[in-house]
Amino acid sequence: MRAGIAAIVGITWVLATGGVAGQPSWRWPHLPAGIAAPTVPIDNGMNAAKVALGRRLFYDRALSRDGSMACADCHQQSHGFSDGQPTHVGVTGDMGVRNVPGLTNLAWRSGFTWTEAGITSLEAQAMVPMTGTKPVEMGMAGYEAQLTQRLNADPCYRLLFLRAFPKAPDGANYVRVTQALGAFQRTMISFGSPHDRGMLTPLAQKGAAQFAAAGCATCHSGPDLTDGQVHYVGTAALGEADGSLYGGKPLPPGFEPPPEQFRTPSLRNVAMTGPWLHDGQSPSMDAAIRRHAAAQLAGVDMSALLAFLDSLTDPDFLTNKDLGPPPAGCPVNVG
Ligand code: HEC
Ligand code: HEC
Structure with missing residues (x-):
């Protein structure tokens, strides 16, 4: 009976992790409390x-x-x-x-x-x-x-x-x-930023509070600071609204004018991903924020807000060798 249950548990484990017979099952790295392993297709x-x-x-x-x-x-x-x-x-x-x-x-x-x-x-x-x-x-x-x-x-x-x-x-x-x-x-x-580790500087802590108070987290919500949804945030305005410009350049023939709604990007590692916004036309995070959330900035200390966004950078993620180029040569003996 016990062996039977163990066998059934063993089989479900392999199915649940997508394991392949004869190969080690996949194990996700250690995830923070409250983060469930992702579902895969x-x-x-x-x-x-x-x-x-x-x-x-x-x-x-x-x-x-x-x-x-x-x-x-x-x-x-x-x-x-x-x-x-x-x-x-x-x-x-x-x-x-x-x-x-x-x-x-x-x-x-x-x-x-x-x-x-x-x-x-x-x-x-x-x-x-x-x-x-x-x-x-x-x-x-x-x-x-x-x-x-x-x-x-x-x-x-x-x-x-x-x-x-x-x-x-x-x-x-x-x-x-x-x-x-x-x-x-x-x-x-990436869950190794100062924000994840609770290691915010006092300025970044102030910025985190302002991020919440200014309503940024309405859209930049959840563990990855995105709701995954598209929103009208008025950013198609740099010559795009009339369809004449796309990514700051003339719209090539045959291209549809861009939509005016864009998906909330995750803010993880955002300090590293500039220039910013869908068209890359905002040269600083400051400019990107003012371009789509200016109305929410009354009373906000921008340097604190930027310090909070900087605290979302995970240095281990940016240098993790497992995510870098594979070693040269074939990893298996091709004979
Ligand atoms: C020429 C540059 C370029 C190359 C090469 C490229 N991408 Fe991208 N990738 C982009 C751009 C630009 C977008 C955004 C497209 C859009 O929003 O319409 C994107 C979007 C993505 C996204 C969606 C990310 C998100 O947050 O929604 C993924 C995933 C992705 N690329 C993976 C890949 C993979 C895998 C390859 C190789 C097969 C690849 N990309 C090759 C430029 C590139
Ligand atoms: C109504 C939803 C919404 C709110 C509220 C909001 N954002 Fe955004 N945010 C977006 C969307 C959508 C984009 C992408 C817009 C685009 O690319 O044109 C974006 C882009 C950004 C970017 C650039 C990210 C990148 O990768 O280019 C930063 C930084 C940012 N938001 C910070 C903030 C801050 C800080 C606040 C609060 C002051 C805020 N946002 C409020 C929806 C929102």
């Missing part, structure tokens, strides 16, 4: 081999048409997985139209990108930079087959795909590429 359970594969893919420029651009070229760890630029040019020279958002604690999020584009999973999101055309970023549209051919022709990737997806002997395809990228991105976890 039912068809994309976590395992260590998949995370390692996703990390390799995230840093691999082979994911772009001409081998010149990786996810990590726009999403740089030292910038909280943003890039320090207003927008980023794609492989064919298309100007970027939106600011590269930082990537932090995405595993707990269900709405992605700056606008309400209906993208609700990391797996769906990963197709956009690879094969999107408005704008072209990595440029695989029309060249889709080349990516899977490239990956399947590489003996190292063949083995890594087999380890990550043991039931799929045919190796790389777009579904598995996006699943591995999703698994890796779910490990971009």
Whole structure:
């Protein structure tokens, strides 16, 4: 009887963690009290081999048409997985139209990108930079087959795909590429900022109180300081409202004028992700705040507010080697 229960518990454990027979089940790192382990898509359970594969893919420029651009070229760890630029040019020279958002604690999020584009999973999101055309970023549209051919022709990737997806002997395809990228991105976890550790300076403490009192937390709410929703905050005003400008530049032919509602960004590591807002047109956090929440700033000490936002930076996250480029060479013996 006891053994029976243990066996059942064992089976549910493997299912719950998305474990793969013969491979160690995935364990989330230690999470703060009150933070539940994230839910992962039912068809994309976590395992260590998949995370390692996703990390390799995230840093691999082979994911772009001409081998010149990786996810990590726009999403740089030292910038909280943003890039320090207003927008980023794609492989064919298309100007970027939106600011590269930082990537932090995405595993707990269900709405992605700056606008309400209906993208609700990391797996769906990963197709956009690879094969999107408005704008072209990595440029695989029309060249889709080349990516899977490239990956399947590489003996190292063949083995890594087999380890990550043991039931799929045919190796790389777009579904598995996006699943591995999703698994890796779910490990971009940041709970080590001074704010998390309760180590705020007196000025930052004052800023935290003002953040709450000024109503910032109506939208920047919860553990990641976002409600995940889009709001009209009047930020399409810098020449965008009439559709003539997009990301500060003339709207290219065929592009829809931008919507006027934008998603509340998480403020984790926000001090590292500038320039700010959806168009990257706010050169400081101060400017970004005044541009969308000016009415709430009466009586607010901006230097305190900024000190609080600085306290959301997690230095360990920005330097965590597990999130950085994978070691050179193939991690498995390809014989
Ligand atoms: C050319 C630069 C560029 C490249 C390359 C790029 N991204 Fe992005 N990424 C962006 C921009 C810009 C956005 C915001 C798009 C929008 O809101 O319309 C974004 C948004 C995202 C988001 C949503 C984040 C959020 O908070 O909503 C994720 C996740 C993401 N990218 C992952 C990836 C992955 C995975 C790759 C590689 C397959 C990748 N990106 C390649 C520029 C890039
Ligand atoms: C009504 C909802 C709402 C309120 C209230 C609000 N924000 Fe925001 N915040 C947003 C949205 C939406 C954006 C993105 C707007 C855009 O990109 O155009 C944003 C962007 C930001 C950014 C830039 C983040 C980035 O990655 O570019 C900062 C910093 C910020 N808010 C701080 C604050 C502070 C401080 C307050 C209080 C004084 C505040 N916000 C009040 C919704 C809100």
